[in-house]
Amino acid sequence: MNQVICTVDVVLLTLQDDGLKVALLKRDREPFKDVIALPGGYIHADGDRDARDAALRVLKEKTGIEAPYLEQLATFSGPARDPRGWSISVTYYALVSSDVIERANHPDVKLTSVDRQVKLPFDHRLIVETAVSRLRSKSQYSSLPCYLAGETFTLPQLQRVYEALMGEPINKVSFRRKITEMDMLEAIEGKFEAAGAHRPAQLYRLKSKFKQQLQLLERGL
Amino acid sequence: MNQVICTVDVVLLTLQDDGLKVALLKRDREPFKDVIALPGGYIHADGDRDARDAALRVLKEKTGIEAPYLEQLATFSGPARDPRGWSISVTYYALVSSDVIERANHPDVKLTSVDRQVKLPFDHRLIVETAVSRLRSKSQYSSLPCYLAGETFTLPQLQRVYEALMGEPINKVSFRRKITEMDMLEAIEGKFEAAGAHRPAQLYRLKSKFKQQLQLLERGL
DNA sequence: TGAATAGTGTCTGTAAGACAATATTCC
DNA sequence: GGAATATTGTCTTACAGACACTATTCA
Numbered sequence: 165m166n167q168v169i170c171t172v173d174v175v176l177l178t179l180q181d182d183g184l185k186v187a188l189l190k191r192d193r194e195p196f197k198d199v200i201a202l203p204g205g206y207i208h209a210d211g212d213r214d215a216r217d218a219a220l221r222v223l224k225e226k227t228g229i230e231a232p233y234l235e236q237l238a239t240f241s242g243p244a245r246d247p248r249g250w251s252i253s254v255t256y257y258a259l260v261s262s263d264v265i266e267r268a269n270h271p272d273v274k275l276t277s278v279d280r281q282v283k284l285p286f287d288h289r290l291i292v293e294t295a296v297s298r299l300r301s302k303s304q305y306s307s308l309p310c311y312l313a314g315e316t317f318t319l320p321q322l323q324r325v326y327e328a329l330m331g332e333p334i335n336k337v338s339f340r341r342k343i344t345e346m347d348m349l350e351a352i353e354g355k356f357e358a359a360g361a362h363r364p365a366q367l368y369r370l371k372s373k374f375k376q377q378l379q380l381l382e383r384g385l
Numbered sequence: 386m387n388q389v390i391c392t393v394d395v396v397l398l399t400l401q402d403d404g405l406k407v408a409l410l411k412r413d414r415e416p417f418k419d420v421i422a423l424p425g426g427y428i429h430a431d432g433d434r435d436a437r438d439a440a441l442r443v444l445k446e447k448t449g450i451e452a453p454y455l456e457q458l459a460t461f462s463g464p465a466r467d468p469r470g471w472s473i474s475v476t477y478y479a480l481v482s483s484d485v486i487e488r489a490n491h492p493d494v495k496l497t498s499v500d501r502q503v504k505l506p507f508d509h510r511l512i513v514e515t516a517v518s519r520l521r522s523k524s525q526y527s528s529l530p531c532y533l534a535g536e537t538f539t540l541p542q543l544q545r546v547y548e549a550l551m552g553e554p555i556n557k558v559s560f561r562r563k564i565t566e567m568d569m570l571e572a573i574e575g576k577f578e579a580a581g582a583h584r585p586a587q588l589y590r591l592k593s594k595f596k597q598q599l600q601l602l603e604r605g606l
Numbered sequence: 607t608g609a610a611t612a613g614t615g616t617c618t619g620t621a622a623g624a625c626a627a628t629a630t631t632c633c
Numbered sequence: 634g635g636a637a638t639a640t641t642g643t644c645t646t647a648c649a650g651a652c653a654c655t656a657t658t659c660a
Contacts, residue, residue, distance in 0.1 A: 167430060168389070168391040168428055168430050170389040170391065170473060207389060207462075207473075209388055209389050209464070209470070209471035213463060213464070214461075214462045214463040215460060215462040215473065216462075236459055236460065238457055239436060239457065239460040239475045240435075241428075241435045241436040241475065242434060242435040243430070243434070249430070250430035250431075252391060252428075252436065252473065252475070254460045254462065254473070318612085319612085319613085320611080320612070335649075335650050335651075336612095336613090337613095337614080337615090337649085337650070337651085337652095338648090338649055338650060340613080340614090341648090341649080342649095357658075357659090360610090360658080360659055360660085361608095361609065361610055361611085361658065361659040361660060362609080362610040362611035362612070362657075362658055362659075363610080363611060363612045363613080363656060363657035363658050364611090364612080364657075364658065365611080365612055365613085366612085366613090539639085540639085540640090541638080541639070556622075556623050556624075557623095557639095557640090558622085558623070558624085558625095558640095558641085558642090559621090559622055559623060561640080561641090562621085562622080563622095578631075578632090581631080581632055581633085581637090582631065582632040582633060582635095582636065582637055582638085583630075583631055583632075583636075583637040583638035583639070584629060584630035584631050584637080584638055584639045584640080585630075585631065585638090585639080586638080586639055586640090587639085587640090
């Protein structure tokens with residue numbers, strides 16, 4: 165083994181103004197002190213139950229955000245990615261609605277468009293790109309985007325989330341057919357209105373059974 | 386950090402008698418000395434270029450098999466999975482045709498059906514199940530199964546590989562249409578005959594362009 | 607009533623599977 | 634020629650997208 169540095173990094177993603185944003189913050193210590201980077205930190209062998217637990221802890225400590233959707237992304241490693249030495253970073257990506265970030269209201273968190281080529285330390289640019297590509301690929305056949313839409317949402321809102329992720333318009337009828345056959349949403353009795361002068365849309369939430377299913381898929385990772 | 390044990394484990398998969406098999410071997414040291422387990426070992430910070438490199442090295446050392454298709458699976462971690470202490474295992478899965486294993490002819494390698502509930506040390510049973518589930522899920526929309534078929538193969542052979550993975554028969558016309566539109570195979574001039582008394586089948590190989598494409602997908606992981 | 611968006615019904619073209627015909631080899 | 638499997642052609646059915654119609658709210 166010969167001294168391997170073990171860390172976690174979290175790619176916290178959200179939708180804002182119909183664009184995918186990643187949460188970055190200034191590093192509070194060396195290396196790359198004061199440089200904008202992904203929230204990350206050491207794995208604590210004396211406290212963390214596993215790497216996922218470490219990722220949840222780091223996210224909470226650095227951004228104040230708790231228990232969002234969190235999935236293991238990949239592990240990056242090598243002698244050159246961290247100036248301190250041979251290192252491993254077990255990376256995760258998390259999905260939240262933008263109002264969760266607003267509610268946490270952490271002063272250091274900067275939301276940056278994933279497409280903007282902001283220079284990032286370590287291999288964080290590669291990690292962000294891997295996370296975005298994974299999210300887009302999984303969104304084609306899963307309920308993942310619901311986590312970007314928040315706790316409750318209307319079908320038109322959810323469709324805009326999918327469209328923002330995919331970067332192209334979706335056929336409304338096909339979209340609703342697919343959502344229906346996935347059978348993952350349940351209607352809420354209260355209705356909802358946005359710009360006022362038109363028919364209000366039904367509010368939905370993700371079925372709890374479906375949340376468990378997604379968690380089961382990621383069990384152990 | 387506090388002393389984290391960093392290892393790699395490899396799930397080497399192959400098809401034999403139309404069933405998916407995993408390569409296991411007796412451990413040559415503690416813990417679990419002489420117990421059947423996945424090939425694995427420490428990451429060498431003074432020699433390995435990254436975890437993937439460590440996995441390739443371990444696979445070569447323990448099974449004699451080189452440069453197969455290798456993809457990162459996931460990272461497993463925690464205080465309890467290894468009796469030596471808080472540990473991380475970056476896991477990979479590799480795909481080879483059974484004749485590659487036969488040619489390596491390593492005396493300690495045992496091929497075991499992935500469905501047989503052989504008891505395995507550490508969390509290796511979970512790792513194997515994760516690998517099999519990932520392979521099956523990816524096989525539905527990729528050229529992955531070609532790596533189980535070997536260097537060259539006929540379309541009927543390749544179809545049997547897909548059917549063995551999926552566990553259900555595939556429509557021949559649909560299968561060939563899909564293969565054609567994926568445009569991943571190239572015909573080889575020499576023909577091929579199996580049970581003799583019938584029309585021989587065309588031999589194919591995976592286009593080299595397509596191998597690169599798959600590697601690109603996994604870049605950095 | 608008109609504007610605006612939500613929600614649904616229907617038509618059409620594309621793609622997947624069933625079925626079957628043709629092709630090629632060895633005996 | 635007969636058996637066996639490879640390969641290709643065609644028909645039918647299911648599904649995705651286009652289009653358009655109805656529904657509901659506010660001004």
